[in-house]
Amino acid sequence: MTGLDAKFAAGQPAPQDLWEMDRRHALHPWTNFGSFEKDGALVIARGEGCYLWDAEGRRYLDAVGGLWCTNLGLGRKDMAQAIADQAERLAFSNTFVDVTNEPSARLAAKLASLAPGDLNRVHFTTGGSTAVDTAARLVWYYQSCRGQRQKTDLVAREHSYHGSTYLSQSVGKRPGDRVEEFRYMEAGIHHLSVPNPYRRPEGMSEEAFCDFLVAEFEDLIARVGADRIGGFFAEPIQASGGVIVPPKGYLRRMWEICRRHDILFIADEVVTAFGRLGHWFASEDVFEVIPDVITCAKGLTSGYQPLGAMIFSDRIWEVMAEGGERWFTSGLTYAGHPVACAAGLKTIEIIENEGLLANAAEVGDYFLERLQGLEALPLVGQVRGQRLMVCVENVGNKDSKEPLPDGANESKRISDAAEAMGLMVRPIGHLNVMSPPLVITKPQVDFVAETLEKAIRKVTDELVREGYRIG
Structure with a gap:
Protein backbone atom coordinates (compact mmCIF):
# COMPACT_ATOMS: atom_id res chain seq x y z
CA MET A 1 0.00 0.00 0.00
CA THR A 2 1.40 3.42 -1.00
CA GLY A 3 1.50 6.37 1.37
CA LEU A 4 -1.42 7.97 -0.47
CA ASP A 5 -3.45 4.76 -0.33
CA ALA A 6 -2.80 4.49 3.42
CA LYS A 7 -4.00 8.07 4.00
CA PHE A 8 -7.11 7.40 1.93
CA ALA A 9 -7.87 4.20 3.84
CA ALA A 10 -7.50 6.10 7.10
CA GLY A 11 -9.91 8.78 5.87
CA GLN A 12 -7.26 11.50 6.25
CA PRO A 13 -6.35 12.73 2.77
CA ALA A 14 -5.01 16.30 2.74
CA PRO A 15 -5.94 18.69 -0.11
CA GLN A 16 -2.69 17.91 -1.92
CA ASP A 17 -3.35 14.18 -1.50
CA LEU A 18 -6.81 14.53 -3.05
CA TRP A 19 -5.31 16.49 -5.94
CA GLU A 20 -2.75 13.75 -6.51
CA MET A 21 -5.29 10.90 -6.27
CA ASP A 22 -7.41 12.60 -8.90
CA ARG A 23 -4.43 13.33 -11.13
CA ARG A 24 -3.25 9.73 -10.96
CA HIS A 25 -6.56 7.96 -11.44
CA ALA A 26 -9.35 10.11 -12.95
CA LEU A 27 -10.25 10.64 -16.60
CA HIS A 28 -12.31 13.83 -16.60
CA PRO A 29 -14.87 14.78 -19.26
CA TRP A 30 -13.10 16.83 -21.97
CA THR A 31 -9.67 16.11 -20.48
CA ASN A 32 -6.69 17.81 -22.10
CA PHE A 33 -3.95 15.37 -21.26
CA GLY A 34 -1.06 17.82 -21.32
CA SER A 35 -2.50 20.40 -18.96
CA PHE A 36 -4.12 17.79 -16.72
CA GLU A 37 -0.97 15.79 -16.17
CA LYS A 38 0.89 19.04 -15.40
CA ASP A 39 -1.66 21.02 -13.36
CA GLY A 40 -4.24 18.46 -12.21
CA ALA A 41 -7.70 19.66 -11.15
CA ARG A 76 -29.90 23.56 0.76
CA LYS A 77 -30.99 21.50 3.75
CA ASP A 78 -34.55 21.16 2.42
CA MET A 79 -33.23 19.53 -0.75
CA ALA A 80 -30.88 17.26 1.21
CA GLN A 81 -33.74 16.22 3.49
CA ALA A 82 -36.08 15.42 0.60
CA ILE A 83 -33.38 13.27 -0.97
CA ALA A 84 -32.56 11.54 2.32
CA ASP A 85 -36.22 10.87 3.14
CA GLN A 86 -36.82 9.27 -0.25
CA ALA A 87 -33.61 7.21 -0.06
CA GLU A 88 -34.77 5.83 3.26
CA ARG A 89 -38.30 5.16 2.05
CA LEU A 90 -37.43 3.68 -1.37
CA ALA A 91 -33.87 4.03 -2.64
CA PHE A 92 -34.51 2.29 -5.95
CA SER A 93 -37.24 0.76 -8.04
CA ASN A 94 -36.97 0.15 -11.77
CA THR A 95 -39.55 1.63 -14.13
CA PHE A 96 -39.27 -0.93 -16.92
CA VAL A 97 -42.45 -2.16 -18.69
CA ASP A 98 -45.18 -1.99 -16.03
CA VAL A 99 -43.52 -0.87 -12.77
CA THR A 100 -43.38 2.67 -11.40
CA ASN A 101 -42.94 4.52 -8.11
CA GLU A 102 -44.61 7.50 -6.47
CA PRO A 103 -42.00 10.22 -7.18
CA SER A 104 -41.69 9.15 -10.82
CA ALA A 105 -45.46 9.20 -11.38
CA ARG A 106 -45.88 12.53 -9.59
CA LEU A 107 -43.01 14.20 -11.43
CA ALA A 108 -44.24 12.99 -14.82
CA ALA A 109 -47.65 14.52 -14.09
CA LYS A 110 -46.07 17.76 -12.85
CA LEU A 111 -43.89 18.14 -15.94
CA ALA A 112 -46.91 17.53 -18.16
CA SER A 113 -48.74 20.32 -16.34
CA LEU A 114 -45.85 22.76 -16.88
CA ALA A 115 -44.98 21.88 -20.48
CA PRO A 116 -46.67 23.75 -23.36
CA GLY A 117 -49.44 22.44 -25.58
CA ASP A 118 -50.23 18.74 -25.48
CA LEU A 119 -46.77 17.67 -24.31
CA ASN A 120 -48.24 15.35 -21.72
CA ARG A 121 -46.01 12.28 -22.01
CA VAL A 122 -42.68 11.91 -20.19
CA HIS A 123 -39.79 9.49 -20.63
CA PHE A 124 -37.16 9.83 -17.87
CA THR A 125 -33.45 9.51 -18.55
CA THR A 126 -30.22 10.02 -16.62
CA GLY A 127 -29.39 13.43 -18.08
CA GLY A 128 -29.53 15.68 -21.12
CA SER A 129 -27.37 13.55 -23.41
CA THR A 130 -29.55 10.48 -22.92
CA ALA A 131 -32.71 12.57 -23.31
CA VAL A 132 -31.51 13.83 -26.70
CA ASP A 133 -30.30 10.36 -27.68
CA THR A 134 -33.77 8.99 -26.92
CA ALA A 135 -35.46 11.86 -28.78
CA ALA A 136 -33.49 11.03 -31.93
CA ARG A 137 -34.61 7.42 -31.73
CA LEU A 138 -38.16 8.58 -30.99
CA VAL A 139 -38.13 10.37 -34.35
CA TRP A 140 -37.28 7.11 -36.12
CA TYR A 141 -39.78 5.09 -34.09
CA TYR A 142 -42.63 7.55 -34.62
CA GLN A 143 -42.06 7.95 -38.34
CA SER A 144 -41.84 4.16 -38.77
CA CYS A 145 -45.12 3.70 -36.92
CA ARG A 146 -46.71 6.07 -39.42
CA GLY A 147 -45.46 3.98 -42.32
CA GLN A 148 -42.72 6.54 -43.12
CA ARG A 149 -39.73 4.26 -42.57
CA GLN A 150 -37.54 6.32 -44.89
CA LYS A 151 -38.23 9.56 -42.96
CA THR A 152 -35.18 9.16 -40.73
CA ASP A 153 -32.84 12.06 -41.51
CA LEU A 154 -32.15 14.55 -38.72
CA VAL A 155 -31.36 18.26 -38.99
CA ALA A 156 -29.49 20.40 -36.46
CA ARG A 157 -27.23 23.47 -36.57
CA GLU A 158 -23.52 24.26 -36.60
CA HIS A 159 -22.14 25.21 -33.16
CA SER A 160 -24.88 23.18 -31.49
CA TYR A 161 -24.28 20.99 -28.47
CA HIS A 162 -26.76 18.19 -27.78
CA GLY A 163 -24.81 15.81 -25.57
CA SER A 164 -21.93 13.34 -25.56
CA THR A 165 -23.40 9.93 -26.36
CA TYR A 166 -22.46 8.63 -29.80
CA LEU A 167 -25.79 9.70 -31.27
CA SER A 168 -26.32 12.98 -29.41
CA GLN A 169 -22.78 14.17 -30.18
CA SER A 170 -23.35 13.29 -33.82
CA VAL A 171 -26.48 15.46 -33.83
CA GLY A 172 -24.53 18.34 -32.26
CA LYS A 173 -21.63 20.01 -34.01
CA ARG A 174 -19.79 22.38 -31.73
CA PRO A 175 -16.26 23.43 -32.77
CA GLY A 176 -13.67 21.44 -30.86
CA ASP A 177 -16.00 18.61 -29.87
CA ARG A 178 -15.18 16.43 -32.85
CA VAL A 179 -11.75 14.84 -32.69
CA GLU A 180 -10.19 12.41 -35.14
CA GLU A 181 -9.75 9.71 -32.49
CA PHE A 182 -13.53 9.25 -32.13
CA ARG A 183 -16.13 8.29 -34.74
CA TYR A 184 -19.41 10.06 -35.41
CA MET A 185 -22.59 9.22 -37.26
CA GLU A 186 -22.49 11.17 -40.52
CA ALA A 187 -25.10 9.62 -42.81
CA GLY A 188 -28.57 11.04 -42.41
CA ILE A 189 -27.60 14.02 -40.22
CA HIS A 190 -27.53 17.53 -41.72
CA HIS A 191 -26.28 20.76 -40.15
CA LEU A 192 -27.56 24.22 -41.03
CA SER A 193 -25.74 27.52 -40.46
CA VAL A 194 -25.42 28.76 -36.90
CA PRO A 195 -28.03 31.51 -36.33
CA ASN A 196 -25.52 33.94 -34.81
CA PRO A 197 -26.41 37.55 -35.64
CA TYR A 198 -22.98 38.79 -34.46
CA ARG A 199 -21.29 36.66 -37.12
CA ARG A 200 -23.76 37.30 -39.95
CA PRO A 201 -22.34 38.31 -43.37
CA GLU A 202 -21.04 41.87 -43.52
CA GLY A 203 -23.63 44.35 -44.73
CA MET A 204 -26.56 41.99 -44.12
CA SER A 205 -29.31 43.17 -41.78
CA GLU A 206 -30.49 40.90 -38.99
CA GLU A 207 -33.86 40.60 -40.72
CA ALA A 208 -32.20 39.57 -44.00
CA PHE A 209 -30.00 37.14 -42.08
CA CYS A 210 -33.12 35.51 -40.65
CA ASP A 211 -34.56 35.23 -44.18
CA PHE A 212 -31.31 33.60 -45.33
CA LEU A 213 -31.40 31.01 -42.52
CA VAL A 214 -35.02 30.13 -43.21
CA ALA A 215 -34.37 29.82 -46.95
CA GLU A 216 -31.40 27.56 -46.20
CA PHE A 217 -33.70 25.16 -44.34
CA GLU A 218 -36.23 25.21 -47.17
CA ASP A 219 -33.44 24.53 -49.68
CA LEU A 220 -32.20 21.57 -47.63
CA ILE A 221 -35.70 20.09 -47.54
CA ALA A 222 -36.07 20.56 -51.28
CA ARG A 223 -32.70 18.92 -51.91
CA VAL A 224 -33.01 15.98 -49.50
CA GLY A 225 -36.77 15.58 -49.69
CA ALA A 226 -39.39 16.19 -47.03
CA ASP A 227 -40.20 12.50 -47.24
CA ARG A 228 -36.74 11.73 -45.81
CA ILE A 229 -36.39 14.31 -43.00
CA GLY A 230 -37.93 13.18 -39.72
CA GLY A 231 -36.82 15.70 -37.10
CA PHE A 232 -35.21 19.10 -36.47
CA PHE A 233 -33.20 19.67 -33.26
CA ALA A 234 -32.78 23.18 -31.88
CA GLU A 235 -31.63 24.69 -28.61
CA PRO A 236 -33.78 27.83 -28.18
CA ILE A 237 -30.51 29.56 -27.26
CA GLN A 238 -27.39 27.65 -28.26
CA ALA A 239 -25.69 27.36 -24.90
CA SER A 240 -22.23 25.77 -25.01
CA GLY A 241 -21.93 26.83 -28.65
CA GLY A 242 -21.61 30.43 -27.48
CA VAL A 243 -24.93 31.55 -25.91
CA ILE A 244 -26.25 32.30 -29.38
CA VAL A 245 -29.59 34.09 -29.35
CA PRO A 246 -31.16 33.65 -32.80
CA PRO A 247 -32.61 36.51 -34.85
CA LYS A 248 -36.11 37.65 -33.94
CA GLY A 249 -38.74 35.34 -35.42
CA TYR A 250 -36.22 32.68 -36.50
CA LEU A 251 -37.36 29.80 -34.29
CA ARG A 252 -41.02 30.47 -34.95
CA ARG A 253 -40.44 30.41 -38.71
CA MET A 254 -38.35 27.23 -38.50
CA TRP A 255 -41.13 25.61 -36.47
CA GLU A 256 -43.70 26.62 -39.10
CA ILE A 257 -41.55 25.00 -41.80
CA CYS A 258 -41.41 21.80 -39.74
CA ARG A 259 -45.20 21.77 -39.39
CA ARG A 260 -45.63 22.33 -43.12
CA HIS A 261 -43.31 19.45 -44.03
CA ASP A 262 -44.36 17.03 -41.29
CA ILE A 263 -41.00 17.23 -39.49
CA LEU A 264 -40.87 16.82 -35.72
CA PHE A 265 -39.55 19.93 -33.93
CA ILE A 266 -37.37 18.91 -30.94
CA ALA A 267 -36.53 21.76 -28.55
CA ASP A 268 -33.39 20.93 -26.59
CA GLU A 269 -34.15 22.82 -23.36
CA VAL A 270 -31.54 21.07 -21.24
CA VAL A 271 -30.16 24.53 -20.36
CA THR A 272 -33.05 26.94 -20.97
CA ALA A 273 -35.73 25.12 -18.95
CA PHE A 274 -36.56 25.52 -15.24
CA GLY A 275 -35.94 29.21 -14.83
CA ARG A 276 -32.74 30.19 -16.60
CA LEU A 277 -34.70 32.64 -18.77
CA GLY A 278 -37.36 33.32 -16.13
CA HIS A 279 -39.82 30.67 -17.37
CA TRP A 280 -40.41 26.96 -16.83
CA PHE A 281 -39.73 26.42 -20.53
CA ALA A 282 -38.46 28.92 -23.09
CA SER A 283 -39.98 27.45 -26.26
CA GLU A 284 -43.45 28.96 -26.03
CA ASP A 285 -43.00 31.70 -23.42
CA VAL A 286 -39.94 33.29 -25.06
CA PHE A 287 -39.96 32.11 -28.69
CA GLU A 288 -43.66 31.39 -29.42
CA VAL A 289 -43.04 27.78 -30.39
CA ILE A 290 -44.90 24.68 -29.18
CA PRO A 291 -42.48 21.84 -29.99
CA ASP A 292 -43.39 18.23 -30.58
CA VAL A 293 -40.68 17.17 -28.11
CA ILE A 294 -38.75 18.93 -25.33
CA THR A 295 -35.57 17.47 -23.85
CA CYS A 296 -34.56 18.72 -20.41
CA ALA A 297 -32.23 17.98 -17.48
CA LYS A 298 -29.81 20.20 -15.46
CA GLY A 299 -32.18 22.64 -13.68
CA LEU A 300 -34.76 19.88 -13.32
CA THR A 301 -33.00 18.84 -10.10
CA SER A 302 -30.66 21.84 -9.77
CA GLY A 303 -27.76 19.40 -9.93
CA TYR A 304 -28.69 17.68 -6.67
CA GLN A 305 -29.34 14.40 -8.52
CA PRO A 306 -28.71 13.22 -12.10
CA LEU A 307 -32.00 13.25 -14.04
CA GLY A 308 -33.21 14.07 -17.52
CA ALA A 309 -36.52 13.86 -19.33
CA MET A 310 -37.94 13.72 -22.82
CA ILE A 311 -41.40 15.31 -22.84
CA PHE A 312 -43.46 14.67 -25.95
CA SER A 313 -46.93 15.19 -27.35
CA ASP A 314 -50.05 13.09 -27.00
CA ARG A 315 -50.16 12.96 -30.79
CA ILE A 316 -46.83 11.13 -30.92
CA TRP A 317 -47.92 8.75 -28.16
CA GLU A 318 -51.16 7.92 -29.94
CA VAL A 319 -49.35 7.02 -33.17
CA MET A 320 -46.82 4.81 -31.38
CA ALA A 321 -49.41 3.14 -29.15
CA GLU A 322 -51.97 2.47 -31.90
CA GLY A 323 -53.05 -1.15 -31.88
CA GLY A 324 -51.23 -1.89 -28.62
CA GLU A 325 -48.83 -4.44 -30.16
CA ARG A 326 -45.56 -2.47 -30.33
CA TRP A 327 -42.75 -2.34 -27.77
CA PHE A 328 -40.68 0.80 -27.14
CA THR A 329 -37.39 -1.00 -26.54
CA SER A 330 -35.38 1.88 -25.14
CA GLY A 331 -34.69 2.87 -21.56
CA LEU A 332 -32.17 3.10 -18.74
CA THR A 333 -31.77 1.32 -15.43
CA TYR A 334 -32.00 4.59 -13.54
CA ALA A 335 -34.89 6.08 -15.56
CA GLY A 336 -37.50 7.38 -13.14
CA HIS A 337 -35.14 6.81 -10.21
CA PRO A 338 -37.23 7.55 -7.10
CA VAL A 339 -34.55 9.61 -5.32
CA ALA A 340 -33.77 11.67 -8.43
CA CYS A 341 -37.48 12.25 -9.09
CA ALA A 342 -38.00 13.31 -5.46
CA ALA A 343 -35.24 15.88 -6.03
CA GLY A 344 -37.04 17.06 -9.17
CA LEU A 345 -40.32 17.48 -7.32
CA LYS A 346 -38.63 19.39 -4.51
CA THR A 347 -36.80 21.63 -6.98
CA ILE A 348 -40.04 22.62 -8.69
CA GLU A 349 -41.72 23.18 -5.31
CA ILE A 350 -38.93 25.53 -4.18
CA ILE A 351 -38.95 27.47 -7.46
CA GLU A 352 -42.70 27.96 -7.09
CA ASN A 353 -42.73 28.81 -3.38
CA GLU A 354 -39.77 31.18 -3.45
CA GLY A 355 -40.69 33.03 -6.66
Missing part, protein backbone atom coordinates in the same frame (compact mmCIF):
# COMPACT_ATOMS: atom_id res chain seq x y z
CA LEU A 42 -9.15 22.18 -8.71
CA VAL A 43 -10.54 20.17 -5.79
CA ILE A 44 -13.91 21.54 -4.67
CA ALA A 45 -14.85 20.78 -1.06
CA ARG A 46 -18.25 22.35 -0.41
CA GLY A 47 -20.88 24.76 -1.70
CA GLU A 48 -23.48 27.11 -0.29
CA GLY A 49 -25.83 29.29 -2.34
CA CYS A 50 -23.84 30.80 -5.22
CA TYR A 51 -20.48 30.04 -3.59
CA LEU A 52 -17.94 27.21 -3.73
CA TRP A 53 -14.99 26.51 -1.47
CA ASP A 54 -11.98 24.54 -2.61
CA ALA A 55 -10.10 22.03 -0.48
CA GLU A 56 -7.69 24.77 0.62
CA GLY A 57 -10.57 26.89 1.95
CA ARG A 58 -10.64 29.54 -0.81
CA ARG A 59 -14.10 30.86 -1.70
CA TYR A 60 -15.43 31.52 -5.23
CA LEU A 61 -18.65 32.98 -6.55
CA ASP A 62 -19.72 30.34 -9.07
CA ALA A 63 -21.04 32.34 -12.02
CA VAL A 64 -20.97 29.13 -14.08
CA GLY A 65 -23.71 27.54 -11.97
CA GLY A 66 -22.00 24.15 -11.96
CA LEU A 67 -22.63 23.42 -15.63
CA TRP A 68 -25.75 25.53 -16.27
CA CYS A 69 -27.48 23.53 -13.55
CA THR A 70 -27.26 24.66 -9.89
CA ASN A 71 -30.38 26.79 -10.23
CA LEU A 72 -31.40 26.67 -6.55
CA GLY A 73 -27.88 27.21 -5.27
CA LEU A 74 -25.95 24.67 -3.24
CA GLY A 75 -26.12 23.47 0.35
CA LEU A 356 -37.41 32.15 -8.34
CA LEU A 357 -38.76 32.56 -11.87
CA ALA A 358 -39.51 36.20 -11.07
CA ASN A 359 -36.10 36.63 -9.44
CA ALA A 360 -34.40 35.13 -12.49
CA ALA A 361 -36.28 37.58 -14.70
CA GLU A 362 -35.53 40.68 -12.61
CA VAL A 363 -31.95 39.93 -11.60
CA GLY A 364 -31.28 38.28 -14.97
CA ASP A 365 -32.13 41.49 -16.84
CA TYR A 366 -29.80 43.36 -14.49
CA PHE A 367 -27.11 40.71 -15.00
CA LEU A 368 -27.13 41.12 -18.78
CA GLU A 369 -27.23 44.92 -18.51
CA ARG A 370 -24.26 45.07 -16.12
CA LEU A 371 -22.15 42.69 -18.17
CA GLN A 372 -22.90 44.51 -21.42
CA GLY A 373 -20.90 47.37 -19.93
CA LEU A 374 -17.84 45.23 -20.63
CA GLU A 375 -18.29 45.92 -24.36
CA ALA A 376 -16.39 49.18 -23.77
CA LEU A 377 -13.21 47.16 -23.19
CA PRO A 378 -10.84 46.77 -26.19
CA LEU A 379 -10.76 42.96 -25.92
CA VAL A 380 -14.54 42.46 -25.80
CA GLY A 381 -16.36 42.16 -29.11
CA GLN A 382 -19.84 41.39 -27.80
CA VAL A 383 -21.70 40.51 -24.62
CA ARG A 384 -24.84 38.56 -25.51
CA GLY A 385 -27.48 36.34 -24.00
CA GLN A 386 -30.73 36.56 -22.09
CA ARG A 387 -31.15 36.92 -18.36
CA LEU A 388 -29.07 34.34 -16.46
CA MET A 389 -27.39 33.01 -19.59
CA VAL A 390 -24.60 35.29 -20.83
CA CYS A 391 -21.45 35.08 -22.95
CA VAL A 392 -18.53 37.49 -23.41
CA GLU A 393 -16.90 37.06 -26.81
CA ASN A 394 -13.29 38.23 -26.95
CA VAL A 395 -11.78 39.56 -30.18
CA GLY A 396 -8.48 41.01 -31.33
CA ASN A 397 -10.15 43.63 -33.52
CA LYS A 398 -13.55 45.06 -32.63
CA ASP A 399 -14.23 46.41 -36.14
CA SER A 400 -13.42 43.25 -38.10
CA LYS A 401 -14.48 40.94 -35.22
CA GLU A 402 -11.32 38.96 -35.89
CA PRO A 403 -10.43 36.74 -32.93
CA LEU A 404 -6.96 36.53 -31.46
CA PRO A 405 -4.81 33.54 -32.49
CA ASP A 406 -5.66 30.42 -30.54
CA GLY A 407 -2.25 30.54 -28.90
CA ALA A 408 -3.21 33.71 -27.04
CA ASN A 409 -5.55 31.55 -24.91
CA GLU A 410 -7.14 34.74 -23.64
CA SER A 411 -10.41 33.28 -22.39
CA LYS A 412 -8.68 30.68 -20.21
CA ARG A 413 -6.31 33.34 -18.93
CA ILE A 414 -9.29 35.57 -18.09
CA SER A 415 -11.00 32.73 -16.21
CA ASP A 416 -7.76 32.00 -14.33
CA ALA A 417 -7.37 35.67 -13.39
CA ALA A 418 -11.00 35.86 -12.25
CA GLU A 419 -10.58 32.65 -10.26
CA ALA A 420 -7.63 34.18 -8.42
CA MET A 421 -9.99 37.03 -7.43
CA GLY A 422 -12.73 34.67 -6.22
CA LEU A 423 -14.90 34.39 -9.33
CA MET A 424 -15.56 31.37 -11.56
CA VAL A 425 -16.43 31.89 -15.22
CA ARG A 426 -16.21 29.26 -17.95
CA PRO A 427 -13.77 29.58 -20.85
CA ILE A 428 -14.86 28.08 -24.18
CA GLY A 429 -12.60 28.92 -27.11
CA HIS A 430 -12.58 32.72 -27.35
CA LEU A 431 -15.60 33.00 -25.05
CA ASN A 432 -16.27 33.37 -21.33
CA VAL A 433 -19.66 31.95 -20.44
CA MET A 434 -21.81 32.44 -17.32
CA SER A 435 -25.03 30.89 -16.01
CA PRO A 436 -25.30 31.63 -12.28
CA PRO A 437 -27.93 30.17 -9.93
CA LEU A 438 -31.43 31.67 -9.99
CA VAL A 439 -30.90 32.84 -6.40
CA ILE A 440 -28.13 35.28 -7.34
CA THR A 441 -28.60 38.81 -5.98
CA LYS A 442 -27.87 42.21 -7.53
CA PRO A 443 -24.87 42.84 -5.24
CA GLN A 444 -23.47 39.48 -6.35
CA VAL A 445 -24.06 40.51 -9.97
CA ASP A 446 -22.07 43.68 -9.29
CA PHE A 447 -19.20 41.55 -7.96
CA VAL A 448 -19.26 39.39 -11.11
CA ALA A 449 -19.19 42.42 -13.42
CA GLU A 450 -16.50 44.29 -11.49
CA THR A 451 -14.26 41.25 -11.01
CA LEU A 452 -14.56 40.11 -14.61
CA GLU A 453 -13.67 43.61 -15.80
CA LYS A 454 -10.51 43.55 -13.67
CA ALA A 455 -9.60 40.12 -15.04
CA ILE A 456 -10.12 41.21 -18.65
CA ARG A 457 -8.06 44.38 -18.14
CA LYS A 458 -5.26 42.37 -16.52
CA VAL A 459 -5.11 39.85 -19.36
CA THR A 460 -5.35 42.59 -22.00
CA ASP A 461 -2.31 44.32 -20.52
CA GLU A 462 -0.40 41.02 -20.51
CA LEU A 463 -1.31 40.30 -24.13
CA VAL A 464 -0.23 43.76 -25.28
CA ARG A 465 3.11 43.34 -23.51
CA GLU A 466 3.50 40.00 -25.32
CA GLY A 467 3.07 41.73 -28.69
CA TYR A 468 -0.59 41.01 -29.52
CA ARG A 469 -2.49 43.82 -31.28
CA ILE A 470 -5.84 44.53 -29.61
CA GLY A 471 -8.32 47.22 -30.43
